Amino acid sequence: xxxxxxxxxxxxxxxxxxxxxxxxxxxxxxxxxxxxxxxxxxxxxxxxxxxxxxxxxxxxxxxxxxxxxxxxxxxxxxxxxxxxxxxxxxxxxxxxxxxxxxxxxxxxxxxxxxxxxxxxxxxxxxxxxxxxxxxxxxxxxxxxxxxxxxxxxxxxxxxxxxxxxxxxxxxxxxxxxxxxxxxxxxxxxxxxxxxxxxxxxxxxxxxxxxxxxxxxxxxxxxxxxxxxxxxxxxxxxxxxxxxxxxxxxxxxxxxxxxxxxxxxxxxxxxxxxxxxxxxxxxxxxxxxxxxxxxxxxxxxxxxxxxxxxxxxxxxxxxxxx
Amino acid sequence: xxxxxxxxxxxxxxxxxxxxxxxxxxxxxxxxxxxxxxxxxxxxxxxxxxxxxxxxxxxxxxxxxxxxxxxxxxxxxxxxxxxxxxxxxxxxxxxxxxxxxxxxxxxxxxxxxxxxxxxxxxxxxxxxxxxxxxxxxxxxxxxxxxxxxxxxxxxxxxxxxxxxxxxxxxxxxxxxxxxxxxxxxxxxxxxxxxxxxxxxxxxxxxxxxxxxxxxxxxxxxxxxxxxxxxxxxxxxxxxxxxxxxxxxxxxxxxxxxxxxxxxxxxxxxxxxxxxxxxxxxxxxxxxxxxxxxx
Numbered sequence: 001x002x003x004x005x006x007x008x009x010x011x012x013x014x015x016x017x018x019x020x021x022x023x024x025x026x027x028x029x030x031x032x033x034x035x036x037x038x039x040x041x042x043x044x045x046x047x048x049x050x051x052x053x054x055x056x057x058x059x060x061x062x063x064x065x066x067x068x069x070x071x072x073x074x075x076x077x078x079x080x081x082x083x084x085x086x087x088x089x090x091x092x093x094x095x096x097x098x099x100x101x102x103x104x105x106x107x108x109x110x111x112x113x114x115x116x117x118x119x120x121x122x123x124x125x126x127x128x129x130x131x132x133x134x135x136x137x138x139x140x141x142x143x144x145x146x147x148x149x150x151x152x153x154x155x156x157x158x159x160x161x162x163x164x165x166x167x168x169x170x171x172x173x174x175x176x177x178x179x180x181x182x183x184x185x186x187x188x189x190x191x192x193x194x195x196x197x198x199x200x201x202x203x204x205x206x207x208x209x210x211x212x213x214x215x216x217x218x219x220x221x222x223x224x225x226x227x228x229x230x231x232x233x234x235x236x237x238x239x240x241x242x243x244x245x246x247x248x249x250x251x252x253x254x255x256x257x258x259x260x261x262x263x264x265x266x267x268x269x270x271x272x273x274x275x276x277x278x279x280x281x282x283x284x285x286x287x288x289x290x291x292x293x294x295x296x297x298x299x300x301x302x303x304x305x306x307x308x309x310x311x312x313x314x315x316x317x318x319x320x321x
Numbered sequence: 322x323x324x325x326x327x328x329x330x331x332x333x334x335x336x337x338x339x340x341x342x343x344x345x346x347x348x349x350x351x352x353x354x355x356x357x358x359x360x361x362x363x364x365x366x367x368x369x370x371x372x373x374x375x376x377x378x379x380x381x382x383x384x385x386x387x388x389x390x391x392x393x394x395x396x397x398x399x400x401x402x403x404x405x406x407x408x409x410x411x412x413x414x415x416x417x418x419x420x421x422x423x424x425x426x427x428x429x430x431x432x433x434x435x436x437x438x439x440x441x442x443x444x445x446x447x448x449x450x451x452x453x454x455x456x457x458x459x460x461x462x463x464x465x466x467x468x469x470x471x472x473x474x475x476x477x478x479x480x481x482x483x484x485x486x487x488x489x490x491x492x493x494x495x496x497x498x499x500x501x502x503x504x505x506x507x508x509x510x511x512x513x514x515x516x517x518x519x520x521x522x523x524x525x526x527x528x529x530x531x532x533x534x535x536x537x538x539x540x541x542x543x544x545x546x547x548x549x550x551x552x553x554x555x556x557x558x559x560x561x562x563x564x565x566x567x568x569x570x571x572x573x574x575x576x577x578x579x580x581x582x583x584x585x586x587x588x589x590x591x592x593x594x595x596x597x598x599x600x601x602x603x604x605x606x607x608x609x610x611x612x613x614x615x
Contacts, residue, residue, distance in 0.1 A: 246415065
């Protein structure tokens, strides 16, 4: 059905993706985008990957995780070890980051995902803290002082295509058979189980995919900022990621992207008032939760964009509410 | 043996402090199902109030304890009215993030006013200590004060919850809010009472910590807040004796781990116990297991 329309839509998307990449790359080469703006673009990109991957776990599958930064730190350390100590190219670092974070996701996911709601949140928080404390005490990775002299490989090209890959893979996962099973678990776990969905399998699967992309984000982070330490990936980092997801809208990929962009810009502006930065941030957070508890975009998502549709008919039925 | 006895005394003091903070967590969770992340920061405010009262007004230990408890209970009620009441109907995740925003607000608001530096709490209890077994086991008077005050406050709490009308209302609301409302319980007021009592206990814990460890800073509430929360979960969140048990248990374990060579990993041990308890007995060691019905 509508193969023609979809093809045109895909071509348009591809065109926009390539255009955006070339535009920023050109502006960067011409010096219109200076290193400060580039830094913020990189931060936005990392935040998008983190938020979209957490959204798969929390927003789509309904599993409340407060330990996402732990996977980011595992990825960051894996990539840092690969590129610094083993002197491998960046792609090996990214692959190692992705694999080790995904393995950690399976190991942490299988026991904890039996828990629900607040208890799961606390257990993931506990795992996140344990990962951080282990990092603080292992001398091979520098302990509390962290790892230095990580080569800077991350640039606009890497960030941009990693963001695109993350969004596309997670979006297609959500729209697949497996993704619908995940959404069913969020809506009603008991009903999903009664309908024959293997809930444990899909919860662990979503958790692992989320962890994998968080690991990639960690690798990009480590190879941009030269330096990582365990305390950068503490409880507050997990909260920051969760805030982006909730701010953008749970279960909305477009929301996570918008949330990452808006919150990164807000926090870049707040850098100019260092003493009151966190106070203002807290107030903004509070106001969002009171006035828009469903986030910026709520349930509005990529496929609701009428941009590419003839006549702008929104497909009813899928969105029940 | 003597070493062990000394560590038991230290563990008991630390555990008492955890228990006092954990009580507030458990009471709030029991009544509105909210993990009140700002609770650790109320305890920090309590420590600062005690510091201000003892250094600038030159009052003794007991007046500062009482003033700090009163200020914290007022703060708790204000937080409940301003921040938690508007989001009572929204999703749990929104409530959790609101709690975190309140926590950040208190931490960094306090930091703005008192600056980030660590301050030294005046020694209001003197340096006397009891020596047992030919001086090999030293019990500081501070330890005795902490344990004694904790016991007194817990007896008082138990009395309030079991014997007074407000306590009965709290138990009713935590059991079933709608039914309690239909029976004529003023739910809003009961929730405010809960916050007031829980925050007062946190304020007391703040002053006790100031006296015991002698240093305070605006971010001191984060780690003990998390630990007390672990204690509440270990005991069974929402269960009041569970919070006391969990606090003492965690304090004891942590002291033992530090004493016998694992001080770098003591926080990791706390979290590992938390995860084990959650996996083996999710409703806590003293909690009742409720079967989920479809």
